[in-house]
Amino acid sequence: MKPTRGFAGAAQAIDPIELYAAAIDISDYVSRVAPLIRQSVRDIGDLLDVGTGGGQLGQALRAPNRRWTAIEPASSMRARLAQLEDPPRVIAAGWETADVPFGGHDTVLAANIAEPLQEPNAFLQRCRAWARHTVVWVVPAQHGPHGMCFAGCLPAAWHGEDEMPGIDIVLRGLAPSARPHSIAFTEWTFSGVVADVEALAIYLADRLGWPQSRHPEMTAHLARQAKRDPRGYRLDIPRKSAVLVWKQTEGSIP
Numbered sequence: 001m002k003p004t005r006g007f008a009g010a011a012q013a014i015d016p017i018e019l020y021a022a023a024i025d026i027s028d029y030v031s032r033v034a035p036l037i038r039q040s041v042r043d044i045g046d047l048l049d050v051g052t053g054g055g056q057l058g059q060a061l062r063a064p065n066r067r068w069t070a071i072e073p074a075s076s077m078r079a080r081l082a083q084l085e086d087p088p089r090v091i092a093a094g095w096e097t098a099d100v101p102f103g104g105h106d107t108v109l110a111a112n113i114a115e116p117l118q119e120p121n122a123f124l125q126r127c128r129a130w131a132r133h134t135v136v137w138v139v140p141a142q143h144g145p146h147g148m149c150f151a152g153c154l155p156a157a158w159h160g161e162d163e164m165p166g167i168d169i170v171l172r173g174l175a176p177s178a179r180p181h182s183i184a185f186t187e188w189t190f191s192g193v194v195a196d197v198e199a200l201a202i203y204l205a206d207r208l209g210w211p212q213s214r215h216p217e218m219t220a221h222l223a224r225q226a227k228r229d230p231r232g233y234r235l236d237i238p239r240k241s242a243v244l245v246w247k248q249t250e251g252s253i254p
Helices: 016-026 029-040 056-061 075-082 120-130 166-173 197-207 212-225
Strands: 047-050 068-071 089-091 105-111 131-140 182-194 227-229 232-247
Touching: 016 056, 016 075, 016 182, 029 056, 029 131, 029 182, 029 232, 047 056, 056 068, 056 105, 075 089, 105 120, 120 131, 120 166, 120 232, 131 166, 166 232, 182 197, 197 212, 212 232
Parallel strands: 047 068, 047 105, 068 089, 105 131
Antiparallel strands: 131 232, 182 232, 227 232
């Protein structure tokens, strides 16, 4: 894995996908979630990683000498993946158009992407068609925002996101016949180190559509929460994730 970086630079240059990936680099997300997945999936086998992002979880789960295939539409994340010591085979597409053979991977993983919350049934059908044995989703399970990166640092009245846990949204949207075979939970901490609190504050304020006159208010709010770190300023947000697992049986693929 490449060295951890802070979020330096002007606010307008912040890439939200990179912002999230850089925080995952130093968070305890992988160390908390990967063991939970391995408890349910003893043999990962050939892994299809949908919406791979920076590849942190997929890299931790991949089996030695087995295929790791990444579906990743974001060019910044594909650049990250290319820098890994043993990178996955990358498919530069979204899940709807990715050219992946059905039944070609033992395990299909989809972690912290929007599709399970937005299109659970259609997305699950595609994941199950791709998987020989197991489908694994990782979705937010805490009360609070699960959209905009670092929204967890903000009062609900500021970010305006639906605070229903993502797991509840997923289960509410799935057809009764599509319920997962198992669900497990783990807590972790989303940690981000920023070189410039003001740059992050301006970025968040702009994402929320705040006028420039309110930028100091956002900066002061984040500064109160930030802790000094050798690399800059650290913001920690408690998180909880749910690991949903579907086991394939003969004839179960839609």
